[in-house]
Amino acid sequence: MIARVQPLTRTRAVRGPFDYAVPEAMAAEVAVGALLRVPFSGRKVPGVVVELAAGSELAPERLATPERVLNAGLTPELVALARWMAREYCSTTARALALMLPPGAADGRGAKRALVATLTADGAAVLGDPGGAGHLNHPSRGFDAQRAGGRALTDAQRALLQQLAARGGTATAAELGTEALRRLERRGLVQIAPRIVPRRPANLVVGRADALAPPLTPDQRAAADALLAVLHAPAARRREEFLLQGVTGSGKTEVYLAAVQAALDLGRTAIVLVPEIALTPQALGRFQARFGDVVAVLHSALSAGERHDEWMRLRCGEARVCVGPRSAVLAPLEDIGLIVVDEEHESSYKHEGDPRYDARGVARRRAREHDALLVFGSATPRPETVTEMRRLSLPHRVDGRAMPPVEVLDMRGSHQPLHPETRMALADLRHGGGKAILLLNRRGWSNFLSCRSCGHVWLCPNCEVALVLHAARSSGALRGHVACHHCGHREPVPGRCPECASVSVARHGAGTERIEHELREALGSAGFPVFRLDAGATGLEVRARTLQAFERAPAGLLVGTQMVAKGHDFPDVSLGVVLDADQTLRFPDFRAEERTFSLVTQLAGRIGRPGGDGRPGAGASRVLVQTLAPDARPLRFAAEHDADGFIADELIRRRALAYPPYASLIRVVCAAESEAPAREAAEAIHARLVHGEALLLGPAPLFRLRGRHRTQIVVKARERRPAIDAVGAAVDAVGPAAARAGVSVSVDVDPQ
Ligand code: ADP
Ligand code: ZN
Ligand code: ZN
Numbered sequence: 001m002i003a004r005v006q007p008l009t010r011t012r013a014v015r016g017p018f019d020y021a022v023p024e025a026m027a028a029e030v031a032v033g034a035l036l037r038v039p040f041s042g043r044k045v046p047g048v049v050v051e052l053a054a055g056s057e058l059a060p061e062r063l064a065t066p067e068r069v070l071n072a073g074l075t076p077e078l079v080a081l082a083r084w085m086a087r088e089y090c091s092t093t094a095r096a097l098a099l100m101l102p103p104g105a106a107d108g109r110g111a112k113r114a115l116v117a118t119l120t121a122d123g124a125a126v127l128g129d130p131g132g133a134g135h136l137n138h139p140s141r142g143f144d145a146q147r148a149g150g151r152a153l154t155d156a157q158r159a160l161l162q163q164l165a166a167r168g169g170t171a172t173a174a175e176l177g178t179e180a181l182r183r184l185e186r187r188g189l190v191q192i193a194p195r196i197v198p199r200r201p202a203n204l205v206v207g208r209a210d211a212l213a214p215p216l217t218p219d220q221r222a223a224a225d226a227l228l229a230v231l232h233a234p235a236a237r238r239r240e241e242f243l244l245q246g247v248t249g250s251g252k253t254e255v256y257l258a259a260v261q262a263a264l265d266l267g268r269t270a271i272v273l274v275p276e277i278a279l280t281p282q283a284l285g286r287f288q289a290r291f292g293d294v295v296a297v298l299h300s301a302l303s304a305g306e307r308h309d310e311w312m313r314l315r316c317g318e319a320r321v322c323v324g325p326r327s328a329v330l331a332p333l334e335d336i337g338l339i340v341v342d343e344e345h346e347s348s349y350k351h352e353g354d355p356r357y358d359a360r361g362v363a364r365r366r367a368r369e370h371d372a373l374l375v376f377g378s379a380t381p382r383p384e385t386v387t388e389m390r391r392l393s394l395p396h397r398v399d400g401r402a403m404p405p406v407e408v409l410d411m412r413g414s415h416q417p418l419h420p421e422t423r424m425a426l427a428d429l430r431h432g433g434g435k436a437i438l439l440l441n442r443r444g445w446s447n448f449l450s451c452r453s454c455g456h457v458w459l460c461p462n463c464e465v466a467l468v469l470h471a472a473r474s475s476g477a478l479r480g481h482v483a484c485h486h487c488g489h490r491e492p493v494p495g496r497c498p499e500c501a502s503v504s505v506a507r508h509g510a511g512t513e514r515i516e517h518e519l520r521e522a523l524g525s526a527g528f529p530v531f532r533l534d535a536g537a538t539g540l541e542v543r544a545r546t547l548q549a550f551e552r553a554p555a556g557l558l559v560g561t562q563m564v565a566k567g568h569d570f571p572d573v574s575l576g577v578v579l580d581a582d583q584t585l586r587f588p589d590f591r592a593e594e595r596t597f598s599l600v601t602q603l604a605g606r607i608g609r610p611g612g613d614g615r616p617g618a619g620a621s622r623v624l625v626q627t628l629a630p631d632a633r634p635l636r637f638a639a640e641h642d643a644d645g646f647i648a649d650e651l652i653r654r655r656a657l658a659y660p661p662y663a664s665l666i667r668v669v670c671a672a673e674s675e676a677p678a679r680e681a682a683e684a685i686h687a688r689l690v691h692g693e694a695l696l697l698g699p700a701p702l703f704r705l706r707g708r709h710r711t712q713i714v715v716k717a718r719e720r721r722p723a724i725d726a727v728g729a730a731v732d733a734v735g736p737a738a739a740r741a742g743v744s745v746s747v748d749v750d751p752q
Contacts, residue, residue: 091355246394248605268337447509
């Protein structure tokens, strides 16, 4: 038998697959998807079997044989998916396959092995008398004490067997005492062998877990029934795609849970994607609480060992629901009945490494391959999703709260970070003892530093972007450090200008740190704490603790970047403030308006006290949006709570400008240590594309990033497939020469 093996190497130049002769003894273990260790250009590398064949074009004596079979193989469907991803995202099959395997699998490590003791049939017989526990000291009649070593068991040995039985018949030997177990092994009562011990991640449940399904509201029932009807339909009619549109708290998760339950009842499996696990521990907890151990989680906060073992549980069918961020879309499940993508508008579904896959696109592809039901959910769906999927809506919050009014505040001419209206609202809140969330999409203290006498701006030496001031706590002398938000470069706060030696340094713009500091000075007290949450250096745990502290506090403020408007649902926040809507609005990207609308709407969805609270002086719920562009379209629609209006308007604009869903974008970036080779590679790619159907923008220089000069081409095409193929061919043609000149070429299909 011949196995066509794709070696898992990083280089684009290696294509594959390559033929290997499978020896008779190995044949039973080698199927499509199997992970092998194979000799390849003088080394031993991991590789995945992508095809089996009866013969090879190569002469038998030229065929190498695989060294061995590793234990974490893929399914044939995942192999096919990897080939599709390579083509769809202009990457290689090897890179796509590598994303699908659990950490450590490729070197045969990853699994934790330990000596595990198992009760044998004879061991069970010693304990297994029908009389029950009271008779344990009297071996059952059928058991031959002579065969078991001749001597009667001591009480301690009997107790040990009982302990083993109480653990379901297996335990790690170390746990119960290897020495003593070895003596029982010699008598044939237990067996001891090295085995894989699964490491289960700690349950991430935060807050209460509602294990029982509540009776669904009529809206939820209608949505769930539509999904269930498709799940129960014959295979040909199961390939449906739904958009579940509903504000935060409208009960979307309950509908997903009902659909997952139905898929499980049908004996099938399910994948639930969430934007970022750190932001959504509650969602994860709800799935675990409802379905228990059939839920596996796959996310980056787990250790490599935990991820490996959760992957194995999915692969062997022990776990049948996978919940996690984008990479969970590659979960090794078979017979998938349902794929859910929650908060489908989130840009975190786009993978930043190569292949730059979009988990939403991969979810669609996998759902089709499995005849599975696909459900996207959001309060602010992307315009393209609205045009492509059947829509179900949950128009009201489950608890009946109305959406808070959204007021747009004009900041033109203001020199203060807070509008007078905002200041008043915060003072009222402090007086009345309520909670507020303040959102500012800018980390750090100041946006950038400049010299007051010559205008010099402090830039990152690697990235050509302004350095951001951090952790300056005093308003006098500058302390703390300055940092680059792209590459992490840090340096001490400058004392004097390198150009003119002036010691007068101006700081511009306010970041979350400065706002936190100023609010604390102005409003903070023991009874009115100010918390800050952003994507800075703080780890997951610090973030989780900050969120918990805010949730528990009876009153206070939470200041942070956009993550404060995502994932969490605090029941009693009555004021939401967007401090600088312009930050998102002015971002140079065609999705800027969509993101701004989404940001304000997502924040509004998290504001509003349950009715009948009646705390004195707390005031009614509201959302304030500070901006220099009070007439901007997304802000007007957000203030009207008009998602449908915004989407309809946005689609008109997208059609006029030929943006998705009316065209596909592909971005090609060439990067190198020096400017010329990067530009030349981009020009060579451009020359190969210029006679095609697509519109080309560039080559245009981008700002230097991590010490690398970059040149970009953007391809805008109405016909997606031919454009991707043309770009793939151009990159393949130019790639080898570019690589020799030290240029890396990256392709981003559907950039975010
Ligand atoms: P979404 O996912 O749209 O934000 P959730 O499903 O999380 O909404 O529901 C919001 C809150 O309402 C949750 O605390 C949930 O437990 C509760 N909830 C949802 N559906 C019901 C229901 N039918 N009856 C009672 N409580 C519900
Ligand atoms: Zn200067
Ligand atoms: Zn940098």
